[in-house]
Amino acid sequence: MKNNHAQKSDQFISFFPASFIFNARFALIPAVFLILAEFFAAAVLFAAPPVKPAGAVCQYPWLENYGSERSLVSRIAPPEGFTRIAVESGSFAEWLRGLPLKDGKPPVYLYDKRLKSNQGAHYAVIDIGCGTRDLQQCADAIMRLRGEYLFSKGEIKSIKFNTGDAARSSFEGWLKKRPAGASRTANYHNFQKYMIYVFSFAGTYSMSRSLKKVGSIEEMRIGDIFIKGGFPGHAVLVTDIAENGKTGEKVFMLLQSYMPAQDMHILNNPGDRQLSPWYKSNFGESLETPEWDFTRAQLMRF
Template sequence: MKKLLIIILLLLLTACSNSNPAQTTKSTVQEPTQASVTPSPAQEKPKIIINPNGKTVQERIRVPEGFERIAAENNSFGQYLRALPVKPDGTKIQLYNGEVTEKDVHVAVLDIDVGNRDLQQCADAVMRLRAEYLYSQGLYKRIHFNLTNGFNADYWKWMNGNRIVVKGNNTYWVKNANYSKEYSSFRKYLDVVFAYAGTLSLSQEMKKEPVENMQIGDVFLKGATPGHAVIVLDMAENKKTGEKIFLTAQSYMPAQSIHILKNPENEALSPWYSTNFGSSLKTPEWNFNQNQLMRFEN
């Protein structure tokens, strides 16, 4: 009986040592998971968001699937911005001197003149859009901007024939013109503002807003030398998820066409940006922090 037990044990040990080595090797090789072969969102083919035949911001830039534009009140700044005209699809960015830049940062160019001097740069483009809106509504008394030295350049005074004189650190008004609210005079006023104001002065007359409270017309603004500014041109929302997205527009240095920016971080969503961008908003030519969103107070 004892011999029989020993024989059985020997047979069992032999069977374990002769297990299939190929089967053992295969069990240690992992098959690729489904996630490892699925393309990332950045690799997916972008949805068709640009309508080449659109004549305005709202017509040119479609919203992504699942989103709808946020309502804007009649005659509001938001409604004005999304109704701005755009130049034909494919238009390149033009500098103030007529030269064309080949940089690839935009999806559309606003149909707004640049002027023929190196004035309408980043903060100036923001002030231009704000002033043009107020002028279009006849809200002349609300058009005013602080120059870098703190002087209040009030369009109402300009309209009544006063002109700004700058001598060194001294700035003052001199009445040497007739009353006029003609557009040509308004543009001359803006050129004076552009010459003596910038991101630093603009940041001192705007108030900060949390990103979750973003509205059309808000501005991402770095008030410094150098600084930069881009304006929120339009917004949309996914009602199911609550996610909000927005468009940005800018001018740059030297003075150039105001253009709608691409989103360099998300090709599938571009030119829209999600408000869930994290700690840093990365635009083609400048990065902003979350705490740099600002709003005009009046």
């Protein structure tokens, strides 16, 4: 294990200016302040309300325009002798393959616009914001992608993450618990606010308790997660898989965010620079990634 990152400093993360405290006294603040606070919190983490891209096969709600030439599947080829495995149309796997990448290989920035100290960990950077607060860390990034996919499909009832509060864990439940006068419409703006709530209360520990164990590495699917739940903990997302038609060997690709909150990125393979950013599925008992090592038993699934 390397560069262990610490537990989030506070379960409750203030969305107010310094003159406000987000604690037990919060209940006394008029509902109008809560609504304003949520608005500004969403504004710093997500882009402006987007226009759905015309003609796009997969929808990426945070983008105003989407071009498939920028997608992961278009930009990163499988290794020689390998072809990408077949996936269902409209699936999470197809959606992940379509994630837009930033041009070239830009640096990874932290939420406060500082450069990440380790610029050798990434192969490419996902074109999605990380906000201006230390919220969208490792598990948060994965939950956001899963939530964005479900929202783009209109599967509102399926948007649910383990926050420790059963009444508010789902997007629908969170909407019902909003203060009087606040919008309870399942639109993208409210989805943004809900995800900020999720980031504040969920992490690798709670996320790992809501996932299913994958029986073996041979059963790995796109969208699966290598996760060590705890304090500290870490999680990376399987974003693509390719197979050698002659040998049956498989390789996979990984995505992460980290602490502090930072740009989501495709990971390099530190153990095989020629194969990078792909990883062999027969990696042994320990999967070495640039900033964390996982065991085979830590592969899980939504």
